[in-house]
Amino acid sequence: MADSTDSGSKLAALNSATLGVEMPQITLPDGSKVQTGTVGALLINIRAYNEAHRAGEKDKMAALEEAMRTTLPLLDKVGMFDLFRPEEWIEGDNEGRKAVGKMYLEFKSQQK
Secondary structure (H helix, E strand, O other), X not given: OOOHHHHHHHHHHHHHHHHXXXXXXXXXXXXXXXXXXXXXXXXXXXXXXXXXXXXXXXXHHHHHHHHHHXXXXXXXXXXXXXXXXXXXXXXXXXXXXXXXHHHHHHHHHHOO
């Protein structure tokens, strides 16, 4: 398993590629550093996933799933899924949101 520096570098690279600009890290009150731009990049990737789903582009969907999965540890750390429960992500007809919600539930089950 990659250490937090490796996963932080991967997330920084993904966010920068998605957003088209290098995003800085910030320091949380507990002293840990987190990558900015993660939520913005996730929203862009959800939209792209929805488009790929409508077009039946399975390879593109798989690549986007990997990018979205990379965000989960950070989003978990900052409490995104406490504010918006994964079940809320899964409900409805937004395929990208559903994918993120399901991936998060899988991510949490692997932590037990």
